[in-house]
Amino acid sequence: MSDARSRDFSRRQFLQQLAGAAALVTLADWRLVAGEGTAGKAAVAQPWYQRALRWGQTNLTEIDVERFDTVWWREHWRRTAVQGVVINAGGIVAYYPTSVPLHRRAAHMNGRDLFGELTAAAHADGLAVFARMDSNRADATFYQAHPDWFARDANGEPYRATGLYVACVNSPYYHEHIPAILHEVATRYRPEGFTDNNWNGPMRDQPCFCGNCEQLFRARTGAAIPRQPDWNSPLYREWIRWNYERRTEIWEQFNHATRQAGGPECLWVGMMAGSQNWQARVFRDDREIYRRTELVMLDDQRRFDPEGFQHNGEIGARIRGVGGWDKVIPESMAMYHLTEHNFRLAAKPEPEVRLWFLEGVAGGVQPWWHHVGSDQQDRRMLQTAEPLWQWHRRNEAYLVHRRPRVTVGLVWSQRNMDFFGRDDGGAHVDDPWNGWMQALIRARIPYVPVHVDDLDREVGALGLKLLILPNLGAMSDPQVAAVRRFVAAGGNLLATGLSSLSDEWGEARDDFALADVLGVHLPPRHAFRDEPVRTRWAKRWTQTYLRLHPELRAGIPGPRSGDEPEIAGERHEVLRGFEQTDILAFGGMLEPLAVEPGGVVPLTFVPAVPTSPVESVWMHEPRTDIPGLVLRENAAGGRIAYLPADLDRRFARENLPDHGDLLANLVRWTSRGDIPLKVEGAGLIHCHLYQQSAPDRLVLHLVNLTNAGTWRTPVHELIAVGPFMVSVRFATRSKPENLVSLVSGERRTFEQTGEWVKFEVTRIVDHEVFVIS
Ligand SMILES: [Zn+2]
Numbered sequence: 186m187s188d189a190r191s192r193d194f195s196r197r198q199f200l201q202q203l204a205g206a207a208a209l210v211t212l213a214d215w216r217l218v219a220g221e222g223t224a225g226k227a228a229v230a231q232p233w234y235q236r237a238l239r240w241g242q243t244n245l246t247e248i249d250v251e252r253f254d255t256v257w258w259r260e261h262w263r264r265t266a267v268q269g270v271v272i273n274a275g276g277i278v279a280y281y282p283t284s285v286p287l288h289r290r291a292a293h294m295n296g297r298d299l300f301g302e303l304t305a306a307a308h309a310d311g312l313a314v315f316a317r318m319d320s321n322r323a324d325a326t327f328y329q330a331h332p333d334w335f336a337r338d339a340n341g342e343p344y345r346a347t348g349l350y351v352a353c354v355n356s357p358y359y360h361e362h363i364p365a366i367l368h369e370v371a372t373r374y375r376p377e378g379f380t381d382n383n384w385n386g387p388m389r390d391q392p393c394f395c396g397n398c399e400q401l402f403r404a405r406t407g408a409a410i411p412r413q414p415d416w417n418s419p420l421y422r423e424w425i426r427w428n429y430e431r432r433t434e435i436w437e438q439f440n441h442a443t444r445q446a447g448g449p450e451c452l453w454v455g456m457m458a459g460s461q462n463w464q465a466r467v468f469r470d471d472r473e474i475y476r477r478t479e480l481v482m483l484d485d486q487r488r489f490d491p492e493g494f495q496h497n498g499e500i501g502a503r504i505r506g507v508g509g510w511d512k513v514i515p516e517s518m519a520m521y522h523l524t525e526h527n528f529r530l531a532a533k534p535e536p537e538v539r540l541w542f543l544e545g546v547a548g549g550v551q552p553w554w555h556h557v558g559s560d561q562q563d564r565r566m567l568q569t570a571e572p573l574w575q576w577h578r579r580n581e582a583y584l585v586h587r588r589p590r591v592t593v594g595l596v597w598s599q600r601n602m603d604f605f606g607r608d609d610g611g612a613h614v615d616d617p618w619n620g621w622m623q624a625l626i627r628a629r630i631p632y633v634p635v636h637v638d639d640l641d642r643e644v645g646a647l648g649l650k651l652l653i654l655p656n657l658g659a660m661s662d663p664q665v666a667a668v669r670r671f672v673a674a675g676g677n678l679l680a681t682g683l684s685s686l687s688d689e690w691g692e693a694r695d696d697f698a699l700a701d702v703l704g705v706h707l708p709p710r711h712a713f714r715d716e717p718v719r720t721r722w723a724k725r726w727t728q729t730y731l732r733l734h735p736e737l738r739a740g741i742p743g744p745r746s747g748d749e750p751e752i753a754g755e756r757h758e759v760l761r762g763f764e765q766t767d768i769l770a771f772g773g774m775l776e777p778l779a780v781e782p783g784g785v786v787p788l789t790f791v792p793a794v795p796t797s798p799v800e801s802v803w804m805h806e807p808r809t810d811i812p813g814l815v816l817r818e819n820a821a822g823g824r825i826a827y828l829p830a831d832l833d834r835r836f837a838r839e840n841l842p843d844h845g846d847l848l849a850n851l852v853r854w855t856s857r858g859d860i861p862l863k864v865e866g867a868g869l870i871h872c873h874l875y876q877q878s879a880p881d882r883l884v885l886h887l888v889n890l891t892n893a894g895t896w897r898t899p900v901h902e903l904i905a906v907g908p909f910m911v912s913v914r915f916a917t918r919s920k921p922e923n924l925v926s927l928v929s930g931e932r933r934t935f936e937q938t939g940e941w942v943k944f945e946v947t948r949i950v951d952h953e954v955f956v957i958s
Pocket of ligand 1 (some may be wrong): 335337353355356393394395396397398399761776
């Protein structure tokens with residue numbers, strides 16, 4: 186679609202959203218919808234936090250007070266079409282002449298009020314402003330004035346980070362000092378809201394034993410704070426819960442402070458991270474907070490090799506699935522180099538930024554460029570954002586207010602990360618999750634992360650046909666009941682590993698809570714119930730295999746050893762593609778399971794084979810009846826697959842194509858092939874399919890991740906792929922008339938057969954986006 190047309194569309198939609206005279210509210214009138222306007226106007230216009238989609242941030246260093254070039258950066262705001270900016274206000278350092286005691290003013294201020302200047306400039310340019318705070322640390326002067334406001338370890342020593350003292354979340358630092366700053370900034374400068382880099386205080390591995398904490402915990406439990414982590418102790422679990430609750434309470438308290446001072450829409454939104462594992466370690470309760478907040482500021486700037494760009498394509502859906510599909514999620518995207526080591530003053534290679542941006546936007550986040558320091562000597566980083574942010578501006582109508590068109594839900598919960606993952610969340614939770622994420626993306630199967638406590642709502646809203654439990658070990662009885670309801674209504678289920686074995690605290694039940702649904706039971710004293718053993722299994726690799734049934738090698742050319750079984754029957758369709766082999770590499774460990782009648786076992790376990798000396802490298806125990814996979818169909822008409830073999834975790838670790846192919850086969854069989862997208866052609870393409878406004882409009886993103894740098898950041902150059910044959914299933918039988926590319930602006934031809942629209946994509950450099958209407 187041409188720019189003119191897309192702008193025209195965007196304008197039309199905008200006008201429809203405003204009623205009559207209220208349409209005269211211009212985009213520059215942030216104040217009218219940010220708390221100071223008349224109630225009538227605010228009621229019909231979209232609030233600022235839904236309209237400000239594109240963001241920018243020049244994170245101030247202390248020296249910037251002397252050198253900040255306001256004229257240049259205002260021009261950069263305009264060039265990159267941002268609608269909001271994040272401006273440093275206070276916390277560790279104040280960038281305005283604060284009156285709050287001990288709130289240290291930035292060096293070299295010399296009477297300059299940089300925060301005030303930039304906020305006024307942004308407001309004059311029609312931009313929303315987030316006042317940026319960093320509420321976690323203070324200097325020695327502050328510490329000496331209020332030593333009891335800071336976190337202490339078990340020996341009574343204060344925690345320190347980057348030379349500063351870490352504030353205690355239960356002290357007047359959080360009750361009085363930060364609210365005083367919020368009040369001062371909100372009343373004096375009227376920012377639209379506040380964001381905070383590091384608001385959660387001490388992490389899980391920094392338990393605070395200060396007087397305030399000891400007293401509060403004793404009042405709650407009658408006991409002292411546990412000295413050592415012990416996940417099996419109810420007291421330690423209570424300490425974990427108490428810490429989460431306090432962070433959620435801080436969220437409420439700071440919002441109360443900012444709204445009281447700055448009006449009902451003066452939001453305090455902290456910052457959140459994209460990693461489940463990290464969020465657990467800093468006690469930020471994803472579900473509680475995403476449900477509460479009107480907007481999520483996502484600090485998720487860097488690519489980690491095991492998750493790749495794929496993670497950024499997923500994170501928006503994981504947040505919006507909990508917080509609401511129309512929620513705006515600006516994501517901080519570093520324009521500087523950020524990998525294992527940070528070069529904050531050097532430009533990140535442009536292709537790396539580009540793919541991170543495209544995956545994030547395709548997955549549902551909004552862009553927020555980020556620089557550290559106002560004077561950039563590597564000028565390249567100042568050129569990266571403009572074309573990307575301008576593309577976003579031209580096409581924004583298609584990038585928000587949409588729902589994923591999917592049939593597959595991948596189920597998650599933060600409590601599982603806490604109480605099942607415990608100290609090894611990477612092995613128990615991240616790896617199985619990443620294995621599924623990579624397998625689904627690789628197979629071009631659209632999926633959506635679903636929180637286990639939102640199953641009823643999301644299954645209905647999105648029309649999910651298959652739920653995958655990726656080693657979801659810790660499940661409460663109500664969560665198990667929600668899965669049962671789904672299955673009883675004819676839903677299909679695919680569970681791996683230890684799913685449903687433990688209760689919500691990670692304590693193993695006698696059997697899987699879903700044993701009857703899966704048709705599989707755990708014998709007494711099974712290793713899955715033994716925490717040290719299952720953790721060792723999860724972390725280790727062993728040279729084990731899975732045997733495919735029936736075995737076919739008697740009919741395939743190769744050496745004869747005389748032990749080839751006669752070919753008996755046909756293989757199950759989940760083993761399609763493996764006709765030339767009777768074994769698959771595995772790497773994990775299994776023990777016997779009791780399988781109920783009616784279950785099909787197409788894979789069995791082959792125990793460890795010595796890796797050396799080569800004289801010993803043969804199968805000492807070539808076959809067992811230990812199931813690696815159990816399939817069945819139930820009375821409700823659903824298909825059920827249980828995969829005790831941890832191939833999801835193994836795929837994340839070993840990246841063997843067989844594992845990815847088998848996982849994809851399982852999804853296709855279990856979902857009865859009910860998948861609304863087919864993409865044929867070579868390459869690693871992340872496909873995102875959405876339904877928008879009317880059921881008749883679909884938006885399809887194809888992001889090209891085929892790259893020499895896909896598994897090792899950063900990307901050096903883009904590599905084009907194609908052609909692809911794309912088939913998309915429409916929601917209704919209505920006839921689509923238009924197929925338009927939002928990248929080239931061209932109208933394309935297509936074929937329609939029944940519910941399927943089919944077209945060719947000849948070449949993709951970085952991405953393609955198609956609107957079918
Ligand atoms: Zn404390």
